[in-house]
Amino acid sequence: MTTPFDEKILEEAYNWVDTNQKVVLATVVHTWGSSPRKIGSKMIVNEKGDFSGSVSGGCVESAVIGECIELIKNNKSFKKLEFKVSNEKAWDVGLACGGEISIFLEQIKT
Amino acid sequence: MNLKTLKSIIANKRDNSEFAIITNLSTGEVDLFEKKIELNKKFEKYSKQIKDFFEKKKNGIIDNSDLFIETFKQPTKVIIVGAVHIAQYLIDYIKNFNFKIYIIDPRGYFASEKRFSNIDVINKWPDEAFSEIKTDKATALIALTHDPKIDDPAIKHALNNNFYYIGALGSNKTHSDRCNRLREAGYNDKQISLIHGPIGIKLGGKSAPEIALSVISQLVLITNNR
Numbered sequence: 001m002t003t004p005f006d007e008k009i010l011e012e013a014y015n016w017v018d019t020n021q022k023v024v025l026a027t028v029v030h031t032w033g034s035s036p037r038k039i040g041s042k043m044i045v046n047e048k049g050d051f052s053g054s055v056s057g058g059c060v061e062s063a064v065i066g067e068c069i070e071l072i073k074n075n076k077s078f079k080k081l082e083f084k085v086s087n088e089k090a091w092d093v094g095l096a097c098g099g100e101i102s103i104f105l106e107q108i109k110t
Numbered sequence: 111m112n113l114k115t116l117k118s119i120i121a122n123k124r125d126n127s128e129f130a131i132i133t134n135l136s137t138g139e140v141d142l143f144e145k146k147i148e149l150n151k152k153f154e155k156y157s158k159q160i161k162d163f164f165e166k167k168k169n170g171i172i173d174n175s176d177l178f179i180e181t182f183k184q185p186t187k188v189i190i191v192g193a194v195h196i197a198q199y200l201i202d203y204i205k206n207f208n209f210k211i212y213i214i215d216p217r218g219y220f221a222s223e224k225r226f227s228n229i230d231v232i233n234k235w236p237d238e239a240f241s242e243i244k245t246d247k248a249t250a251l252i253a254l255t256h257d258p259k260i261d262d263p264a265i266k267h268a269l270n271n272n273f274y275y276i277g278a279l280g281s282n283k284t285h286s287d288r289c290n291r292l293r294e295a296g297y298n299d300k301q302i303s304l305i306h307g308p309i310g311i312k313l314g315g316k317s318a319p320e321i322a323l324s325v326i327s328q329l330v331l332i333t334n335n336r
Contacts, residue, residue, distance in 0.1 A: 003208065005206065007123055007182065010116060010119055010120055010123070011120055011123075013116060014113075014116055014117065014120055017113060017116075025111065027133075027178075027180070029133075029135065029170075029171055029178045030170065030171055038169070039169040039170050039180075040169040040180050077138050078135075078138035080135055102171075104133065104135055104178065106111045106133075106138055106140075107111075108111055108112070108113055108116055109111070109112045109113065110112075110113045
């Protein structure tokens with residue numbers, strides 16, 4: 001079940017699109033081990049890198065924002081990201097809790 | 111996801127309906143699933159798993175597939191009796207949780223829409239108001255008037271319908287008087303002991319926002335342990 005905090009992000013996404021922003025919705029679709037936010041947790045990012053919501057406890061957000069901006073720049077509709085401890089990116093963005101998460105990015109198409 | 115789908119999701123949320131989003135992680139396709147509507151044929155192979163996620167209100171990827179299911183649960187009904195100062199703070203906290211709030215208060219000057227925007231305010235006596243709201247054992251009651259004329263009928267309705275949470279404001283003395291009245295009205299001690307009175311967990315505060323915080327803490331605790 002998706003929590004109301006995350007549901008509010010969907011309304012915010014709509015408001016952002018309504019004010020002519022390009023919006024990517026990031027959703028946690030899978031977790032292994034301990035991870036700070038549950039499956040269904042959401043974050044939105046616009047072309048400038050402004051964001052709202054969360055997909056972890058601050059561990060991977062910066063990397064996700066970068067990926068969302070790239071998605072908008074390249075005009076792609078979706079991308080799946082995985083953050084694992086073994087991932088080389090772990091040094092920059094690693095999940096301090098030792099968990100692993102999958103995040104699905106999708107651009108809101110108008 | 112296209113904007114049209116996003117709009118439908120938001121509309122479903124506003125209607126408090128129970129639904130799920132099915133996202134194909136390898137194509138980016140998004141579909142909505144509702145109980146009343148038949149599942150799209152393309153999901154036939156996974157219909158059992160999709161229904162299982164839906165029934166259990168689970169989020170996740172279906173095994174050996176690229177389908178991500180996200181379920182949205184109907185909010186829990188919370189009925190606040192008494193459109194008092196504490197209620198104003200309560201709804202401030204409550205809006206962050208999966209609760210649907212109704213406020214009942216027959217006193218028009220309290221229950222004005224101006225004081226409670228975006229909330230269903232029912233300006234009637236509890237007995238009349240409850241004929242308009244469908245309630246059951248998944249409903250919570252917060253009685254805040256500490257006026258027996260208004261609180262008691264609401265508490266009786268809550269006891270008769272086995273609400274999972276019943277909280278009533280008032281001092282120990284007010285609560286013990288309330289218990290006596292309920293006993294005289296034929297309720298047994300076991301039923302009466304289900305009422306959280308004085309309402310809330312002890313935080314030591316006396317101000318309206320502090321009492322509201324103690325009430326919402328107790329409501330969340332009981333809701334999560336249900």
